[in-house]
Amino acid sequence: MKETIIRRIDEESITNRIREMAQDINRDYEGKKLHMACVLKGAVYFACELSKHLTMPVSIDFMSLSSYGDGMTSQGVITLNQDLTQNIAGKDVLLVEDIIDSGRTLFYVENMLMKREPASFEVCTLLDKKARREADVDIRYVGFEIEDYFAVGYGLDYAQKYRNLPYIGELQFKED
Ligand code: IMP
Numbered sequence: 001m002k003e004t005i006i007r008r009i010d011e012e013s014i015t016n017r018i019r020e021m022a023q024d025i026n027r028d029y030e031g032k033k034l035h036m037a038c039v040l041k042g043a044v045y046f047a048c049e050l051s052k053h054l055t056m057p058v059s060i061d062f063m064s065l066s067s068y069g070d071g072m073t074s075q076g077v078i079t080l081n082q083d084l085t086q087n088i089a090g091k092d093v094l095l096v097e098d099i100i101d102s103g104r105t106l107f108y109v110e111n112m113l114m115k116r117e118p119a120s121f122e123v124c125t126l127l128d129k130k131a132r133r134e135a136d137v138d139i140r141y142v143g144f145e146i147e148d149y150f151a152v153g154y155g156l157d158y159a160q161k162y163r164n165l166p167y168i169g170e171l172q173f174k175e176d
């Protein structure tokens with residue numbers, strides 16, 4: 001099978017939208033410090049771009065989770081590969097994700113992090129595949145709501161490939 005990528009969201013639209021999201025966050029967190037908790041690896045590109053447009057004092061930490069293997073469907077089991085390095089108690093935490101699909105990963109992370117008693121907890125995602133939602137999760141900031149296609153680029157991968165594409169594409173498989 002040959003992998004083909006159809007362009008869906010170009011780089012300029014992504015960066016413009018990220019600037020708009022940053023403005024919303026700047027308004028909502030005025031006078032506060034923001035602690036970004038970024039989910040590796042996919043959300044790194046988005047989190048870095050977003051952070052450049054934030055005007056409050058910002059700190060950033062990373063955690064790694066697995067819910068997908070090298071395939072395209074969730075394994076249903078979420079594993080914490082690497083936890084945050086800093087304590088989040090009393091902090092205004094913004095969880096940064098690349099995409100929310102079933103919402104199961106987010107549900108797991110939120111339950112885990114809420115036990116650590118942050119001052120506040122909100123979620124920011126570049127992409128939202130809302131139609132596929134299974135878990136009851138609340139997302140404060142959404143970049144783009146997308147249809148049910150497999151997205152790659154701007155941090156999102158298929159079998160660790162395509163993260164470095166500057167745009168969001170739809171991955172399709174064609175017969176050789
Ligand atoms: P969820 O637990 O079903 O919401 O899945 C969340 C995780 O699955 C995301 O953080 C991604 O790592 C991965 N994922 C879900 N949909 C896609 C996609 O379309 N492209 C790439 N990764 C995806």
Ligand code: MG
Nearest residue numbers: 039042098099
């Ligand atoms: Mg992810």
